Structures are given as structure tokens and as C-alpha cells.
Amino acid sequence: MSRLIVIALRMLIWLLLSADPELLNVAIGLAVSLALPLPRRVRALSPGQFWRALGDSVTALPQAYSQAARLLLHRRLEESVVHDEPARVGGRASSVLVFLDVFRITLTPFTIALGLEGGGRRYRVHELVFEEKER
Amino acid sequence: MTLLVFGMVLALLLPILVVCRRTDVWHRLAAFASVSTKVAMVMLVVSVVRDDWMVGLVGVIVLSVGNGAVMLLANLLQGVEG
Amino acid sequence: MSGELLADAPGVLAALAQGASAVLLGLGLLFWFAGSWPLLGRASYLTKLHYLGISDTLGSALMLLGLLLRFQREWPLLVLALLSLVVWNTIFGYVLAACSQPRRRP
Numbered sequence: 001m002s003r004l005i006v007i008a009l010r011m012l013i014w015l016l017l018s019a020d021p022e023l024l025n026v027a028i029g030l031a032v033s034l035a036l037p038l039p040r041r042v043r044a045l046s047p048g049q050f051w052r053a054l055g056d057s058v059t060a061l062p063q064a065y066s067q068a069a070r071l072l073l074h075r076r077l078e079e080s081v082v083h084d085e086p087a088r089v090g091g092r093a094s095s096v097l098v099f100l101d102v103f104r105i106t107l108t109p110f111t112i113a114l115g116l117e118g119g120g121r122r123y124r125v126h127e128l129v130f131e132e133k134e135r
Numbered sequence: 136m137t138l139l140v141f142g143m144v145l146a147l148l149l150p151i152l153v154v155c156r157r158t159d160v161w162h163r164l165a166a167f168a169s170v171s172t173k174v175a176m177v178m179l180v181v182s183v184v185r186d187d188w189m190v191g192l193v194g195v196i197v198l199s200v201g202n203g204a205v206m207l208l209a210n211l212l213q214g215v216e217g
Numbered sequence: 218m219s220g221e222l223l224a225d226a227p228g229v230l231a232a233l234a235q236g237a238s239a240v241l242l243g244l245g246l247l248f249w250f251a252g253s254w255p256l257l258g259r260a261s262y263l264t265k266l267h268y269l270g271i272s273d274t275l276g277s278a279l280m281l282l283g284l285l286l287r288f289q290r291e292w293p294l295l296v297l298a299l300l301s302l303v304v305w306n307t308i309f310g311y312v313l314a315a316c317s318q319p320r321r322r323p
Contacts (some may be wrong), residue, residue: 139242139243142246142250143249146246146249146250146253147262149250149253149254149256149257150256152257153226153256153257156267159262161262161313161317161323162262163311164313165262165266165269166256168269168273168309168313169253169256169269169273172273172277172302173249173273173277174309175223175298176277176281179281179284179294179295179298180280180284181220182291183284183287183295184278186289186290187289188290188291188294189311191291191294191295191298192294194294194298194299195264195294195298195301195312197246198274198298198301198302198305199301199318202306202309203305205309206312206313207307207312208312209311209316209317210311210316211294212316213316213317
């Protein structure tokens with residue numbers, strides 16, 4: 001599954017960069033993306049996990065815009081904290097899943113991932129929170 | 136569209152100002168990253184305005200490779216400091 | 218009557234796309250200014266990275282969407298730019314934050 005994703009990504013980049021849907025061009029792109037070296041060892045990744053993580057990342061996009069608007073409207077009120085967020089896939093997760101999780105956390109403007117801790121069991125997350133003292 | 140390009144160049148001046156003023160290397164690195172993205176975006180806008188494929192191609196390459204270079208630099212800096 | 222309306226539809230659609238594209242471009246520029254302005258202040262490094270994420274990732278993505286709505290010849294390039302911008306800049310914010318961390322941890 002991981003290898004399939006890598007190859008699909010290479011094909012996508014090739015097609016968009018050359019913008020030429022002829023058969024010869026597609027064949028060249030396929031040959032190049034198969035010929036480039038693949039990662040030697042990959043951890044298991046089930047399609048269900050992958051699609052769920054991808055869906056979460058995509059739904060994080062509109063969330064990111066609403067958070068950005070909120071942050072820009074109350075710009076003086078924030079303070080920053082660092083806390084831990086448990087990773088959803090415990091133990092040794094596939095690198096694709098870790099990538100998508102870090103992407104999801106960092107894309108939203110209130111949170112930035114700082115790293116993976118405890119052997120991949122939780123993320124360190126830096127978060128902006130509003131001070132609630134007035135009103 | 137000319138107004139848009141002017142506005143973008145004006146926004147580009149902000150991180151350049153930061154780079155000229157700050158002494159902390161991490162702030163400077165973040166500002167340089169911002170400059171890299173913004174320059175690539177200006178190139179893309181110009182390419183669409185002029186309907187020029189090649190300028191757009193260069194913009195995309197700057198966007199992806201430039202960010203990768205700054206990322207490498209950040210890793211190197213952490214190694215030097217740590 | 219309806220035939221005329223149908224014949225006029227592409228023109229209306231194009232005008233609508235132009236307007237939406239102008240709005241998106243302006244919004245993106247607003248995000249750029251709003252996100253870059255805190256860089257000048259005295260906020261902490263990580264806070265600035267949050268704002269930089271707004272301006273560079275989300276603002277630029279809005280601008281690219283605005284450019285895409287113009288239906289120019291360059292759309293594959295713009296899609297590629299959108300993809301690489303969102304992925305690279307997000308991961309880049311993470312790398313900058315994570316790399317600066319050991320030094321700043323008490």
C-alpha cells in the first residue's frame with residue numbers, strides 16, 4: 001500500500017508537470033516512477049487507515065480557514081501552551097500515517113506538532129489558546 | 136492585477152525588513168522561508184497575468200525546491216547547535 | 218427566451234468566476250499582510266510560526282485558487298503549485314518548530 005501511494009504520487013507530479021496526456025508521455029512517466037528506487041522496508045498500512053487519515057486531513061482544511069479567521073479577529077488574546085496529544089495509531093505506525101497526522105495537526109493555525117515521543121505513542125503539540133479573563 | 140502585484144511586493148517587504156533587523160538566527164530562518172514562498176507566489180501570479188508557461192514552471196520549481204533547501208538548512212542548524 | 222438565457226450562460230459564468238477570483242485574490246493578500254505583520258513584533262518564535270502558517274500556507278492557497286478560477290492555460294502548473302505549497306509549507310512549519318525545540322526546552 002505504501003509503495004502504491006509513492007508510485008501514484010510520482011505519476012501525479014509527472015503528469016501535472018508535463019501536462020501532456022499522450023500515451024507515450026504517460027508510458028515514460030510510468031517507467032520513470034517505477035524505475036526510481038522505492039523505500040526498502042515499509043511498515044504495514046491498511047487501506048482503511050489510509051483513507052481515514054486522508055479524509056481527516058482534507059476536512060482539516062475548512063477548519064483551518066475558520067480558525068485562521070478567528071485568530072486574526074482576536075489577535076491580542078492568545079497565550080501558548082505545550083501539551084501532549086495521543087497518537088491514534090499506537091506503536092510503530094507507517095510513515096505515511098505519521099506524515100498525514102503531522103500534516104493535519106500543523107495545518108490548523110492553532111496547533112503545531114513539535115515531534116513524536118514515547119516510541120511513537122504521542123505527539124508533542126504546541127497550541128495557542130485564548131485568555132478568557134475579560135467578560 | 137497590477138494592484139495585486141504591488142500589494143504582494145509590499146507584503147514581501149515585511150519579512151525582508153525582519154531579516155535586516157533580527158539577530159536571532161531562528162527568526163531569520165523563518166523570515167527567509169516566508170520570503171521564498173512569497174517570491175514563488177509572485178512569479179506564479181506574473182506568469183498567469185502574462186500567460187507565460189515557462190515563468191510558471193520556474194515558479195513551481197522555486198516553490199518546491201526552495202522550501203526543501205530551507206528545511207535542510209534548519210536540520211543542519213539543529214545539528215550544529217545541539 | 219430560455220434559449221437566449223442558455224446562450225448567455227457562459228458569459229455570466231465567466232463574469233462570476235472573474236468576480237470570485239478577484240475576491241479570493243484580495244482575501245489571500247489580506248491573509249498575507251495579517252500573517253506577516255506579527256513577524257515584526259516581539260512575540261515568541263512559535264507564535265510567529267503559527268501566524269506564518271496562516272499567511273504563507275492558507276493565504277497563498279487562496280491566491281492560487283483565485284488564479285485557478287481564471288481558467289488559464291497554466292492550470293496543471295497551478296494545481297501542482299497548490300499541492301506542493303500546502304504540503305511543503307505545512308511540513309516546513311513543523312520542521313522549523315521541531316528543530317528549534319531542544320535549544321529552547323528548559
